[in-house]
Amino acid sequence: MLEVSNIESGYGPVQVLFDVSLQVNAGEILCLMGRNGAGKSTILKAIMGQLPVTGGSITLDGKPLHTMPAHLIPKQGIGYVPQGRRLFKELTVAENIEVGLMTRGEGASTRDWVLDLFPRLRERLSQVAGTLSGGEQQMLATARALCLRPKVLLLDEPTEGLQPSMIELIRQVVIKMKAEGYAIILVEQRVDAVLSIADRVTFIENGKDRETVLAAELRRDKTKLKTYIGV
Amino acid sequence: MDFGPHLMLASLEGAVISAILVLTAMGLSLVFGVMRVVNVAHGEFFMLGAVLAWVVSTTLGGHPAIGFIGALIVAPVLVGCIAAGVDRFVLKRVNYDADRTIVATIGVLYIIQQSTLMLYGPEARPVQPPFNTRLSLPWFEFGENGFAMIWPWGLSITSYKLFVIFAAAAVLVALWLLLTRTRIGLIMRATQQDSDTAQAFGVPVGKVYSWVFGLGAGLAALGAVLVVPIQQAHYLMGGDPLLLAFIVVIIGGLGSLPGTVIAALLIGMSDGIISVFFSPTLAKIIATFLVAMVLVFRPQGLLGRAET
Numbered sequence: 001m002l003e004v005s006n007i008e009s010g011y012g013p014v015q016v017l018f019d020v021s022l023q024v025n026a027g028e029i030l031c032l033m034g035r036n037g038a039g040k041s042t043i044l045k046a047i048m049g050q051l052p053v054t055g056g057s058i059t060l061d062g063k064p065l066h067t068m069p070a071h072l073i074p075k076q077g078i079g080y081v082p083q084g085r086r087l088f089k090e091l092t093v094a095e096n097i098e099v100g101l102m103t104r105g106e107g108a109s110t111r112d113w114v115l116d117l118f119p120r121l122r123e124r125l126s127q128v129a130g131t132l133s134g135g136e137q138q139m140l141a142t143a144r145a146l147c148l149r150p151k152v153l154l155l156d157e158p159t160e161g162l163q164p165s166m167i168e169l170i171r172q173v174v175i176k177m178k179a180e181g182y183a184i185i186l187v188e189q190r191v192d193a194v195l196s197i198a199d200r201v202t203f204i205e206n207g208k209d210r211e212t213v214l215a216a217e218l219r220r221d222k223t224k225l226k227t228y229i230g231v
Numbered sequence: 232m233d234f235g236p237h238l239m240l241a242s243l244e245g246a247v248i249s250a251i252l253v254l255t256a257m258g259l260s261l262v263f264g265v266m267r268v269v270n271v272a273h274g275e276f277f278m279l280g281a282v283l284a285w286v287v288s289t290t291l292g293g294h295p296a297i298g299f300i301g302a303l304i305v306a307p308v309l310v311g312c313i314a315a316g317v318d319r320f321v322l323k324r325v326n327y328d329a330d331r332t333i334v335a336t337i338g339v340l341y342i343i344q345q346s347t348l349m350l351y352g353p354e355a356r357p358v359q360p361p362f363n364t365r366l367s368l369p370w371f372e373f374g375e376n377g378f379a380m381i382w383p384w385g386l387s388i389t390s391y392k393l394f395v396i397f398a399a400a401a402v403l404v405a406l407w408l409l410l411t412r413t414r415i416g417l418i419m420r421a422t423q424q425d426s427d428t429a430q431a432f433g434v435p436v437g438k439v440y441s442w443v444f445g446l447g448a449g450l451a452a453l454g455a456v457l458v459v460p461i462q463q464a465h466y467l468m469g470g471d472p473l474l475l476a477f478i479v480v481i482i483g484g485l486g487s488l489p490g491t492v493i494a495a496l497l498i499g500m501s502d503g504i505i506s507v508f509f510s511p512t513l514a515k516i517i518a519t520f521l522v523a524m525v526l527v528f529r530p531q532g533l534l535g536r537a538e539t
């Protein structure tokens with residue numbers, strides 16, 4: 001469904017990604033793992049068109065995304081939960097959701113569907129997003145991305161700094177989205193979370209995808225985790 | 232005249248100054264808030280509005296009201312389009328880099344100013360107000376027969392000046408509704424807070440910037456159309472509004488729209504009152520002094536938030 005082939009990208013003159021390729025299918029969870037600074041977030045930003053792609057290609061169902069103006073990329077059906085949530089902090093919960101709905105012209109039924117997934121947000125619609133707790137902010141960031149009814153969901157460390165019950169909630173939502181046929185790319189550091197949820201894992205090292213393995217394989221043999229992330 | 236009526240007169244003058252100032256400063260504040268661009272050419276968009284008001288009203292001829300209404304529509308729209316062009320062909324090219332946009336808008340300032348000098352000339356030209364009846368204002372007094380209403384000589388305002396005050400208030404309300412109640416406003420506020428993320432949710436940030444820059448310049452031009460029947464159109468008239476708008480935006484808190492409104496009222500009223508009782512120069516000195524004080528004791532402005 002989403003195919004990243006041999007892309008090069010970076011920040012200004014600094015190249016960060018070197019010949020990165022990965023691919024995710026509908027109803028599948030691909031996890032990206034790698035040390036801090038390996039380039040995981042940069043890959044997602046490149047997919048979203050926030051960084052110039054100087055080589056290679058990114059396609060969604062065969063349609064090229066890397067040549068498209070950045071604001072049109074989400075409209076193809078890509079929901080993005082950035083690292084650190086990046087909410088519109090001074091807007092209310094309802095307004096953050098509204099921005100998500102506007103992206104692909106979704107209406108009241110999608111809004112209800114998203115709020116049913118996160119009932120806690122429904123109680124706080126008029127609260128300013130910046131005053132939500134960390135867990136609630138993560139719910140909102142996820143809800144905002146789901147408002148697109150995307151085909152592809154990009155999640156960048158959605159459980160960073162959350163307590164176990166909140167992590168479990170986010171996990172349940174991700175599993176539910178997989179069951180609905182979403183293609184999901186999940187950046188995640190915690191090994192147990194990855195092993196329990198992923199279908200495949202791509203290891204990123206120094207701006208390059210080193211290896212992609214089935215999660216089942218990884219569960220049997222953990223030596224690769226040692227090689228790439230040192231645990 | 233007694234002190235009371237005199238103060239009322241001064242306050243009304245101050246309200247007229249505030250009305251123009253609030254529109255100009257709102258434009259500057261909006262552009263800074265959403266785009267983080269310090270637009271040094273803002274005063275020239277004000278001047279262009281005034282000059283275009285003269286051009287439109289003399290071209291149309293007939294009753295002054297026809298020219299005035301024409302100017303009210305044409306000048307802000309045209310100035311807004313010019314500004315949107317500046318955004319696309321200048322600001323976008325320097326990537327909205329903070330330092331380079333300042334230099335670039337200084338360049339734009341001189342280009343607009345000198346082009347106006349060449350095309351329009353150095354004269355100051357008046358525009359006829361659409362209506363201008365003098366309205367006497369009452370004052371209340373406790374005399375021998377108790378409470379009485381008197382009409383002190385010289386206590387009056389023109390109907391046009393009253394109109395300016397109400398027109399500015401109406402524009403402010405419209406702007407507030409636009410920002411808080413419409414999708415366009417929501418998109419502008421989202422872009423203001425995090426343009427990258429807004430883009431990741433389908434917001435065409437480049438287009439939003441052009442619209443905001445155009446809207447900011449259009450507000451200055453609108454203020455200028457309102458002011459030309461009181462003050463003549465001249466190619467150098469952009470300097471004072473720019474300075475005052477900067478003072479207002481700094482005192483109010485960079486990018487804070489409510490702060491901008493409050494500061495515009497404060498500066499406009501004090502400017503009017505001090506000018507009437509003392510001198511216009513003293514009014515400017517006090518305004519500048521206020522800015523210095525704000526910068527020392529509350530650098531984020533009255534309603535601005537400290538950078539986090």
Ligand SMILES: Nc1ncnc2c1ncn2[C@@H]1O[C@H](COP(=O)(O)OP(=O)(O)OP(=O)(O)O)[C@@H](O)[C@H]1O
Pocket residue numbers: 011014016034035036037038039040041042043083
């Ligand atoms: N805005 C930026 N400008 C310049 N360099 C950047 C920028 N953002 C990230 N980098 C660099 O790009 C490299 C990859 O960063 P990236 O954020 O993709 O890492 P990551 O794998 O997501 O790490 P983490 O696990 O810490 O989130 C790092 O060396 C980082 O310093």
Ligand SMILES: [Mg+2]
Pocket residue numbers: 040041042083156
């Ligand atoms: Mg990261």
